[in-house]
Amino acid sequence: MRMTDAQMYSRLLASDASFNGRFFFGVTSTGIYCLPSCRARKPKAENVKFFPTAEAARATGLRACKKCHPDDFARGADPVLETIETVVAEIRTNPADFPDVRAVVQRSGFGATRVFELFRLHYHTTPADLLLRARLDTAKKILLESKRGLAAIAGEVGFESLSVFHEHFRKFNGLTPVAYRELSAEKTFELVLPAGYSLGYLRRALSRDIHSLTERLEGDLYTTAVLLGTGPAILTMKLEPKSVRVVVKNAPGASSTVIPNTRTILPSATEAHAIAVGLLGLDQDAAAFARLAKRLGLTRLTAGRNELRISQTHSVYEGLLWSIIGQQINFAFACLLRRRLVERAGEPLGNGLHAPPTPQAVAALTVDDLLPLQFSRSKADYVTATSRLIAEGKLDLHALRDMSATRAERTLLAIRGLGPWSVNYIMMRALGFPDCVPLGDTGVTSGLLALLKLDERPDSDATKRLMTIFSPYRSLATTHLWQFNHPIP
Numbered sequence: 001m002r003m004t005d006a007q008m009y010s011r012l013l014a015s016d017a018s019f020n021g022r023f024f025f026g027v028t029s030t031g032i033y034c035l036p037s038c039r040a041r042k043p044k045a046e047n048v049k050f051f052p053t054a055e056a057a058r059a060t061g062l063r064a065c066k067k068c069h070p071d072d073f074a075r076g077a078d079p080v081l082e083t084i085e086t087v088v089a090e091i092r093t094n095p096a097d098f099p100d101v102r103a104v105v106q107r108s109g110f111g112a113t114r115v116f117e118l119f120r121l122h123y124h125t126t127p128a129d130l131l132l133r134a135r136l137d138t139a140k141k142i143l144l145e146s147k148r149g150l151a152a153i154a155g156e157v158g159f160e161s162l163s164v165f166h167e168h169f170r171k172f173n174g175l176t177p178v179a180y181r182e183l184s185a186e187k188t189f190e191l192v193l194p195a196g197y198s199l200g201y202l203r204r205a206l207s208r209d210i211h212s213l214t215e216r217l218e219g220d221l222y223t224t225a226v227l228l229g230t231g232p233a234i235l236t237m238k239l240e241p242k243s244v245r246v247v248v249k250n251a252p253g254a255s256s257t258v259i260p261n262t263r264t265i266l267p268s269a270t271e272a273h274a275i276a277v278g279l280l281g282l283d284q285d286a287a288a289f290a291r292l293a294k295r296l297g298l299t300r301l302t303a304g305r306n307e308l309r310i311s312q313t314h315s316v317y318e319g320l321l322w323s324i325i326g327q328q329i330n331f332a333f334a335c336l337l338r339r340r341l342v343e344r345a346g347e348p349l350g351n352g353l354h355a356p357p358t359p360q361a362v363a364a365l366t367v368d369d370l371l372p373l374q375f376s377r378s379k380a381d382y383v384t385a386t387s388r389l390i391a392e393g394k395l396d397l398h399a400l401r402d403m404s405a406t407r408a409e410r411t412l413l414a415i416r417g418l419g420p421w422s423v424n425y426i427m428m429r430a431l432g433f434p435d436c437v438p439l440g441d442t443g444v445t446s447g448l449l450a451l452l453k454l455d456e457r458p459d460s461d462a463t464k465r466l467m468t469i470f471s472p473y474r475s476l477a478t479t480h481l482w483q484f485n486h487p488i489p
Contacts, residue, residue, distance in 0.1 A: 008050050010461065011036045017121075017406070018413075018420060024051045024070055026062045033057035038068035083108060084118050085404055088130065092402075095134040096158040101127045120472055122404040124435040133283075135159060136172055143181040144270065150177055172283045173273070174244075183269040191244045191276060194286075198307045199239055200489030202280065205311040209335040213342045213354040225251065225355045226314050228271045232347055232355035235272050237279070244280065248272035251349040281309025284434065289473040289480075296469055301451055301480050304488040310479045312429055316397040317359055317390065319430025323422035324382050340373040341383070359390035382417030389415065405433045428475040435472040439463055447481025 003011075003023065011019045017037035026033040029047040033054070034040065051057040054064070054074035064071040072079055087108050091098055098104050104127045105115045119127050135157040142153050154165035169177050174191030183189060193199075207217040215224035220239040225232060231250070238245040248268050277283060290306040293299055302308070313319035325341070326334040345357035345365060362384060370380035389395040395415070400408050408431060412423040421438045428436040438444065439460045448466055449457050458466060470477035 005048075005050055008036070009045055009048060012038070012048070013042055014461075014464065015039050016464075018409075020073060024054055024057050024074075025049065026051060026057050026060065031061070031063055032065045033062040033070060034065040035068045035070045035073055038065055038070075040065065040067050080118065081122055081404065081406055083110075084115075084122055085407070088123065088404070091131055092134045092137070095131060095138055096156060098131055099158060101131070104131065120435075122406045124405050124433050124472055131158075132168060133172070136169060139165070139169065139177065140173075140180060143177055144184055153177070172277075174277060174280070174282050175273075180273070183273055186269050187249065188245070188247045189269060189273060191246065191273075191280065191282070193242055193244065193280070194282070194307060196307045197280075198305055198309075198489075199241065201305060201308050201483065202239065202311065204489055206279070208331075209339070211335070211339060213339050213346065213352070214356050216352075223353070224314070225349055225353045226272070226275055227356055227358065228268050230268060232349060233268060233272070234349065234353070235275065237276060244276065246272060246276050251355065275314055278312030278432070279314075281311060283432070284309045284476065285473070286476065289470075289476040292470065292473060293480075298451065301477075301484060305480065305483060308476075308480060308483065310429060310432075310475060312432060314356070316400060316426070316430045318356060319426045320386065320397070321357075321362075321383065322429075323425045324379065324386065324417055326425075327379065327419075327422060337373065337375060337379075341370070344369070344373060359387045362387035363391040378417075386415055386417060400431055405435070408433070428478065433475065435474045437464065437467045437474045437478055441478070443482040444478055447484040450485055451481065 008019075008023050008025065012025050012034070015037050017035075019036040022036070024033050024035065026049045027043045027047055028049060029043065033051065049060075051060075054070050057070075058064075069077075069079060087104065090107070091104065098107070101112075105112045108115050108118075110118065115127060119125055119130065123130060138157045139153050142148065142156065148156075150165070151162045154162050157165075159165040159168075166177065169180070170192065171194075173180060174193070175189060179189060203217060206215065206222050215222070217223075222237040222239060224235050226235050227233075228248075234249050234251050236247045248271075250268070286307050286309050290302045293302045313322065321341070322334075322338070325337050329337075341362070342354050342357060345361040346354035348354050365384055367377060367380040367384060370383065371377065375383070386395070390397060395411075400411065403411065405427065408427060409423055412418050412426060413420070418426075421440045424436040424438040425441075427433040428438065440463075444467075445457045445463055448454065448463065452466065467474050467477060
């Protein structure tokens with residue numbers, strides 16, 4: 001359905017990047033045309049004309065804006081984004097070349113304010129935080145591949161001291177650098193939890209589907225089947241007040257087929273560590289969000305759950321499947337469909353557990369295979385078609401993790417069957433981007449209705465506007481809103 005001029009004008013006032021390409025707007029008083037996301041001074045409505053394409057705007061004599069570069073976007077280029085992506089790639093390759101944020105700013109060629117703006121927009125973070133995480137990621141690789149001393153590694157990746165390196169490493173990884181290095185030979189490890197960590201909410205997240213075929217929570221023992229680079233495995237997590245003990249074992253009798261889209265075969269405990277950190281949300285800044293809620297005068301949102309975190313999916317593919325299966329149906333029915341898909345395409349591992357299905361297994365199914373499982377024809381089509389893209393190498397799920405948030409969003413939105421809700425769900429729960437909102441989500445709108453004492457449930461436009469106050473932590477805000485109308489466990 002064609003958008004009205006009023007609707008398009010509201011999107012340009014909001015600088016809504018999700019509408020880039022859906023329309024362009026011209027400003028008669030300046031003679032330029034722009035993308036909806038343009039952050040230049042907003043024109044008056046009477047001076048605005050709307051166009052379906054950049055070509056149509058140029059045909060009226062308008063010139064391309066030099067701030068948002070609509071011509072570049074129209075032909076698939078985005079030089080500003082590409083510049084920032086190049087800088088980030090260099091940071092991740094050799095973080096020691098960037099001793100501080102000033103070096104990042106200098107390398108970009110933009111001013112400091114503009115760099116911070118672009119990092120927030122495209123990576124949902126600050127230059128300092130991205131640089132810190134690049135140093136830690138590089139250190140992890142060196143720890144596994146060499147026997148160099150910790151002080152040497154700390155200096156090599158750009159930390160000013162061993163103590164600072166140790167402090168940050170433990171905060172984001174739940175264990176010390178020495179313990180991480182030992183993962184290459186161990187099958188068991190222990191993750192230290194932050195003070196005040198909410199195990200009650202973690203238990204709630206891990207037991208959402210009490211009939212799940214891939215995972216179960218019995219008391220404080222969580223058991224789940226996972227797909228590692230070497231094949232199916234069983235991961236157990238013993239939940240204790242201050243720590244979580246993790247054990248990973250190869251699934252007895254399971255196939256040893258290497259899981260496609262795994263770039264390198266890592267020690268199983270190393271892969272298990274990454275999954276466990278994601279499930280626990282250890283690399284999320286829950287304290288910063290709690291401080292933001294306090295500044296906003298919205299401590300009711302975080303009361304009793306200051307340490308609430310987003311429990312990440314085991315894999316990007318799992319998050320993608322969940323997003324498609326969960327579209328426009330209630331949670332209970334979504335769980336039922338997922339169980340039936342697991343039973344149909346997953347590998348039985350014994351003791352009631354099944355390995356999650358691989359993209360190859362789902363790609364081998366037809367739409368008619370899924371219709372008896374109560375999948376709608378369109379949902380069955382989207383699930384199998386997307387799985388074929390992955391199985392055929394046309395969609396690289398690992399590459400999504402390395403992309404900017406902007407690039408990942410564009411890539412996912414181009415896939416048939418994935419809309420804004422699905423894409424933001426994947427980005428938040430599977431890719432770990434911290435500033436996402438699954439617009440149209442009833443849990444979010446119900447939470448906003450109660451939190452802000454609104455007269456009516458907000459629509460998508462109102463939700464997007466109301467959620468801006470929580471940026472750059474809208475993913476955590478979403479999680480808090482999901483829980484706001486439920487009792488504290």
